[in-house]
Amino acid sequence: MVWALMAISKSLKLKDVCYDIRGPVLKAANAMEEQGHRIIKLNIGNPAPFGFEAPQEILSDVISNLPNAVGYCDSKGLFAARKAVVHYYQTKGMLGVDVGDIYIGNGVSELIVMAMQALLNNDDEMLVPAPDYPLWTAAVTLSGGKAVHYLCDEDNGWFPDLADIERKITAKTRGIVVINPNNPTGAVYSKEILEGIVALARKHDLIIFADEIYDKILYDEAQHTSIATLANDLLCVTFNGLSKSYRVAGFRSGWLMVSGAKAQAKDYIEGLDMLASMRLCANVQAQFAIQTALGGYQSINDLIRPGGRLHEQRELAWQLLTDIPGVSCVKPNGALYLFPRLDPAVYPIADDQAFILELLKAERVLLVQGTGFNWPTPDHFRVVFLPHREELTEAISRLARFLADYRRR
Numbered sequence: 001m002v003w004a005l006m007a008i009s010k011s012l013k014l015k016d017v018c019y020d021i022r023g024p025v026l027k028a029a030n031a032m033e034e035q036g037h038r039i040i041k042l043n044i045g046n047p048a049p050f051g052f053e054a055p056q057e058i059l060s061d062v063i064s065n066l067p068n069a070v071g072y073c074d075s076k077g078l079f080a081a082r083k084a085v086v087h088y089y090q091t092k093g094m095l096g097v098d099v100g101d102i103y104i105g106n107g108v109s110e111l112i113v114m115a116m117q118a119l120l121n122n123d124d125e126m127l128v129p130a131p132d133y134p135l136w137t138a139a140v141t142l143s144g145g146k147a148v149h150y151l152c153d154e155d156n157g158w159f160p161d162l163a164d165i166e167r168k169i170t171a172k173t174r175g176i177v178v179i180n181p182n183n184p185t186g187a188v189y190s191k192e193i194l195e196g197i198v199a200l201a202r203k204h205d206l207i208i209f210a211d212e213i214y215d216k217i218l219y220d221e222a223q224h225t226s227i228a229t230l231a232n233d234l235l236c237v238t239f240n241g242l243s244k245s246y247r248v249a250g251f252r253s254g255w256l257m258v259s260g261a262k263a264q265a266k267d268y269i270e271g272l273d274m275l276a277s278m279r280l281c282a283n284v285q286a287q288f289a290i291q292t293a294l295g296g297y298q299s300i301n302d303l304i305r306p307g308g309r310l311h312e313q314r315e316l317a318w319q320l321l322t323d324i325p326g327v328s329c330v331k332p333n334g335a336l337y338l339f340p341r342l343d344p345a346v347y348p349i350a351d352d353q354a355f356i357l358e359l360l361k362a363e364r365v366l367l368v369q370g371t372g373f374n375w376p377t378p379d380h381f382r383v384v385f386l387p388h389r390e391e392l393t394e395a396i397s398r399l400a401r402f403l404a405d406y407r408r409r
């Protein structure tokens with residue numbers, strides 16, 4: 001007698017969870033690499049593989065502290081690292097925060113999931129930007145909540161559309177996610193727009209979740225304001241980490257800061273404490289990097305100023321992309337990405353994932369489709385401008401060739 005084995009299904013909690021940056025197109029690219037094809041990957045914001053070196057003093061500190069990192073630490077993180085984070089926000093104008101308000105995690109990613117799991121009940125709503133860094137939508141969905149996407153306006157430098165935000169607030173809305181500088185658009189929000197968001201949050205009693213992982217990656221005199229510094233009367237949860245500005249994404253080192261109306265949020269904070277303790281603590285070795293990183297020489301500034309590698313690559317990629325007929329792009333003022341638009345009259349794309357897959361197969365260039373960032377229409381894609389000039393030029397010229405073929409169809 002032959003027993004039929006039951007299919008093993010994933011949890012229903014994962015039914016609508018989606019993270020396309022590492023989704024089906026990447027799987028196809030990996031399969032092609034296994035067959036021996038070389039692919040130019042402009043899909044993930046991971047600076048180290050593109051030759052962006054981590055500051056030597058960070059590496060030295062982490063290496064020399066290895067013997068001190070063999071045990072668990074406090075669930076919220078090492079005191080010295082959290083103290084350094086507090087000091088960092090004090091220099092940014094943040095008042096009333098102390099070491100107890102800082103939670104260190106295995107990257108911002110872990111903390112985003114934790115912050116949503118600790119808060120949301122089934123069907124609670126969270127305002128998330130469109131386009132977004134899709135982990136936010138995924139974390140809200142995994143936590144039983146509903147991500148309600150508010151539009152960022154391409155015609156207004158990709159700034160959030162305040163009227164759209166207000167229209168989408170309901171009795172179930174618990175908070176608003178603000179990603180500034182933004183991934184994927186590269187927008188750096190003005191103080192005025194942030195004040196507009198704060199006014200809405202104040203009026204409708206919303207928690208502000210501020211993802212500021214690119215706060216030091218700014219171009220062309222852009223200034224970054226931490227939204228929490230404008231909202232001391234509201235509960236704000238601010239996220240940042242070492243992955244991008246200090247080029248140590250593999251360390252998985254990030255933090256979360258709770259500020260503002262903390263007394264009102266005692267129960268939520270207990271939830272955060274519970275989840276932090278359930279994962280015991282974040283990787284201890286990488287926490288030794290935090291104090292050194294925040295207090296040391298800020299070598300990121302050498303990369304973002306005119307003549308610096310990131311600045312020049314952004315310039316080049318933007319120029320090459322906008323030279324292609326039917327492609328337009330708001331020039332990013334921050335972060336590591338471009339989010340160009342394909343004019344639908346020139347490129348009538350019905351399914352942008354299929355389009356990006358076709359590009360991969362034809363030209364061996366890997367990008368991410370705009371709908372992967374919860375952008376509602378199939379007319380954008382994201383480019384990471386981390387590769388060296390030669391590789392960027394090669395990748396974008398292959399894209400241009402593919403698009404020229406597309407126009408001839």
Ligand code: PLP
Binds near residue numbers: 045182213243252
């Ligand atoms: N937030 C944003 C906006 C990001 O772009 C990323 C990574 O790309 C993260 C968070 C995750 O960062 P971490 O490496 O700290 O988990």
